[in-house]
Amino acid sequence: MNNNATLDLMLQHRSIRRYQEKPVPPDVLDAVLRAAWRAPGSMNSQQVSLVVVQDAARRARIAEIAGNQAWVAQAPVFIAIVADQYKTSLGVAAGGAQQTVHSSVEGFATAAVDVGIVLGNLMTAAHAVGLGVVPIGGIRRDPQAMIDLLGLPKLTFPLVGLTLGYAAEEGCCKPRLPLASFAHAERYDAARLPQDIAEYDAVLCQHWQQIGRADGEAWSASLAAAYSRVYFPQVGPAARAQGFGFDGE
Numbered sequence: 001m002n003n004n005a006t007l008d009l010m011l012q013h014r015s016i017r018r019y020q021e022k023p024v025p026p027d028v029l030d031a032v033l034r035a036a037w038r039a040p041g042s043m044n045s046q047q048v049s050l051v052v053v054q055d056a057a058r059r060a061r062i063a064e065i066a067g068n069q070a071w072v073a074q075a076p077v078f079i080a081i082v083a084d085q086y087k088t089s090l091g092v093a094a095g096g097a098q099q100t101v102h103s104s105v106e107g108f109a110t111a112a113v114d115v116g117i118v119l120g121n122l123m124t125a126a127h128a129v130g131l132g133v134v135p136i137g138g139i140r141r142d143p144q145a146m147i148d149l150l151g152l153p154k155l156t157f158p159l160v161g162l163t164l165g166y167a168a169e170e171g172c173c174k175p176r177l178p179l180a181s182f183a184h185a186e187r188y189d190a191a192r193l194p195q196d197i198a199e200y201d202a203v204l205c206q207h208w209q210q211i212g213r214a215d216g217e218a219w220s221a222s223l224a225a226a227y228s229r230v231y232f233p234q235v236g237p238a239a240r241a242q243g244f245g246f247d248g249e
């Protein structure tokens with residue numbers, strides 16, 4: 001399908017890590033928040049809350065918590081996307097029962113899915129109004145510090161954040177693994193993956209060269225460094241301290 005503005009914006013997505021010193025007007029921010037608010041959610045549970053941070057000192061603190069990610073302090077808006085089974089627990093109580101879903105992997109999985117949908121809506125809406133974004137999973141490096149900073153109640157968890165602002169950098173999109181290794185037809189095709197990965201390693205290295213990133217690695221090398229360990233080990237203990245459990249069904 002050609003000439004579809006929404007599809008074009010989505011195809012042009014790239015993360016922005018340098019921002020202009022230009023504030024996001026309140027009506028623009030409001031439009032982005034409203035688009036995310038309309039996101040669908042499991043069982044209409046509405047188990048996602050946002051905390052919108054614009055104060056410069058608080059953004060600087062979040063940048064630090066996320067492992068000194070300068071772009072978090074630089075972008076004028078940071079939105080923390082919070083899995084919120086506190087709000088639902090109040091709904092359950094108002095309905096005359098006691099919530100237990102937060103004690104299960106299913107509970108955390110469904111909240112994480114809903115958080116991801118809200119993240120996607122925020123990004124698409126931001127692109128549509130001319131803003132640049134980068135999601136920030138780095139806030140899970142020290143979840144308790146985020147919980148304290150944002151004043152989050154029990155049964156909530158800051159899963160991911162998003163910086164928003166006007167881009168101060170140009171660039172090209174990062175290549176992906178082939179579409180066929182992402183969207184499988186009818187049955188999962190495991191056989192093609194080793195070849196796809198080898199080819200993608202070369203494509204990504206070429207991309208790094210093109211954009212002058214001397215530190216750019218092959219996909220398999222960067223994934224080997226990241227996924228051979230639990231890179232944010234505080235997530236489990238912090239989630240348990242917030243009242244989540246993974247021992248139910």
Ligand SMILES: Cc1cc2nc3c(=O)[nH]c(=O)nc-3n(C[C@H](O)[C@H](O)[C@H](O)COP(=O)(O)O)c2cc1C
Binds near residue numbers: 134136138174
């Ligand atoms: C859930 C999630 C968490 C992320 N966390 C970070 C982060 O903490 N810092 C960062 O600079 N980029 C982060 N990213 C951005 C990814 O690195 C980026 O999306 C990926 O490399 C693909 O590049 P692109 O977005 O430019 O296409 C995150 C992306 C997602 C979806």
